[in-house]
Amino acid sequence: MSAEPHATLPPVRLPSDAELARDALGAPLFARAVRLARWAGPDTRVDIGGELVAAQLPEAAAALGFDAADEEGAVLASQAWRVAVDTGLVDVTEPDDDDGEEESGTAVPGEDLALVTGGAPGEVLDLWLAALDTVLADASVPDLDGLVDALDAGGEIDFDQLDWNPRREADFLDGVLANLYLLTVAERGAPDGPVPLPVLAASMVIPQDMSEPTDAVLEQVSDAMMRLDEQFRQLEPIGLVEFRPVDEALMAETDDEELAAGSAAGAADDEDVSRYGMVRLTPLGLYGIRARMLEAGVTAPAVGELADKGADALLDAVSGYPEGAAQAEIEQWLTGRELPAAVAELLAAARGADEGGPLRRLRCQQALAPAGPEAEPAVRAVLDDPELGGLARVWLSERGAADVPAPDGAMVFWLTVDTIAAQLAADGETAELPLLMESLTAHHTGFFDQVWRVEHPATAYVLEAMGRLHPDKKAAKEARKAAFKARSRQS
Template identity: 40%
Template structure:
């Protein structure tokens, strides 16, 4: 798929969009840390973060067997399978591989497109021929020649496994079919009507102007313009599909419905701007351009689509801009639906993800990181920019034996590398998901110098009353470690960090407190103290923190 060039829509300061809402905010419009927790942001400069923020968010997909069943239920795909079976053992075709005249009406009846009795309607025959063409393109039907020179069609080798429901075969065939329809949807057989009319008018009024050098030159120019129009349409469709894909990141597959006007606005309106009269016109143009292409993709089950109501079109001027004009009252739900509604199906998510992967995008699935052991899980979450940590942790802990899972998480949390504080924070989050059954494993690490402080706090939060207080050194180390994890998790967000800093257990004698803290042997001691010194609102506390940070740097 082509890289997105859409305008950035306005984004909230924090948090993810509501799963059930449809609006102008999509996952790609949020800051990296707002979406995923900035686990991979540590150490990146602004340019790196800009690149990381356009990564495709993870999505949930049904099992491949379920997707295959959905593919077989798509009418056009099902027609292709039926026609392929109908050719067995062989069926005569013409020299182009098309059905002969006598077989065309029976094919339409076979597919249920025409009544059993009487003449088959022309549109039913056309639909059957389209399904035949698709079956041939997918090699579900193979064309050959007999020894007598007759042209015949026979079932292809993929038909039987597809009929049996082999998920890999079905999905590969469906994806090929979706790709064919995607290409056909943007084919420009001629110049747009308006451009063709302008061209004719220019030629009619070009009295005395030089004639083209030759008809070949004229045709070449026309073909170039057609190809340019086709490329623009393909790019627009790719952008629209990727935006639709992104809206599914925080919703169950196939549940997010987007008004076509909203989709067009996301492609047109620059960040932070209200749509002007001119932009409303551009939005309408994009809607009109997308309408037939989305309708074509709906035929293969890529999406569910309610097209623009034809009655909205004025024969001379075309459709009014969405909303009628700047300052107009917003449309109610039913009136807005007349301008088009689009919803990406789970099959569509699957197909677009495959196209993104083919083009080199990182397009993960929720739960992909949860397939290995705890060490792989925690490392993967820390290193991946486009990951939903809580989702991955929840998938991992589900169906695992609680005590064994807790022990594995705690063991994977140890270390003094750059990501170690985040691993420990993620482990605490996962232990919270396991709950009380993890208690025996947590009690086993009460005296661990890296895990003991957090383990004691976890047990107290659980309601335990027999937990001994940590030694002073362990308590101070845990303060640095916990704040370091938050420092990395927030990506350096000053507002969030000030809230965390306000909770630091600074006593009435900050010089004494920071005098102890800078001596803590932790890789992030100086970083934490510098953050406190920069952001603490109490000038005395901030000054002592900066002095302590300097000592910690000198010590290291």
């Protein structure tokens, strides 16, 4: 799959392999392939390439429950047979045409068919991934009528006339699916609402530095949207996506220029954006696209992968996760561990004066939030720790614990710097951050006269941010002065 080999994506939350395998077996196209594999027998005849001979397509369609005379049923049977052959559900012996005689090859159920009912979930998913490869390859092929028109005198495809580059088409579809995967996992790590088709098309066509798309670019977006409409129709039966196609009535009502403008804008002014098409990766689809990304060398983590790692690996990893995914990963890590020992390990891993230290401590605090009384001894053990003492006092105070020692001024200032540094690292300069800054500094007279002396590696950085963001202009000016002193002191 086309992707940056060293890219790192947000973690995805996936169901168990058993649940995914059930989804795979229930995907209409895969289920049809399995039925045809069971139908194959001594009388089954195939052409070169393993395709069913034309005379057998009506019988195959009938085996799938379609009317033998229905042309659409024959098409669906042909697709399912191709999947069955490509996945090993069917073994074919192609005809030997060396003697020049018209003979047919044969087909029988393959050894892998037994995995459908007797294999482990992972083996079923491997079969489904092979089926997905076949469907993706088919979805990258243009309309067959265009292929016929592009045949030259020798029966070969004239790609120049067709204006079709197989590698380019496959890369385009891979890019679309990668963007859809990223849109899905960026917020929640699991399927949520569908994505408008125009958004996907625009993400592939409009350059990031283009503020106002030209008419030519808008037309490209419209063309891409219609191409994706056809491709997602082909991808839905394998269980990759849930798809609502472009409303045919909309296309009849709208000329090409209006459709292009509406699609590129994401149909923002349309009361029903769904008329432009909506698509959503299923949990099985997320699994499939992630598997292809991993094969391409992309770092695509899944929630739960850190369950058997140490607390240091956990906190380092979840420091880069969205909050919801970080919480889910932490909860899975804590499951099955003895809480007192796990809390002690988390606190030890949260230490450090490196750049990632503040965010590790924030994630540690997040991990400790649901912990009960069993965690108190381990938390009290770090009350005198210069880096963890403030965190421990906050945790104990929130639970109404007795005998919590008051922090000295140095610890208060250090904790303030650490907290703001962690928020900057986690979310950047959000709209809520100025309010946090005001809250943390409001109750300390002469805060900026003292904070610049704090022995924290992020002191100057935090003060510079406060100088930009603090809602009180006087305080912001004092923060800028304090930042200058902190920088000079560090020099």
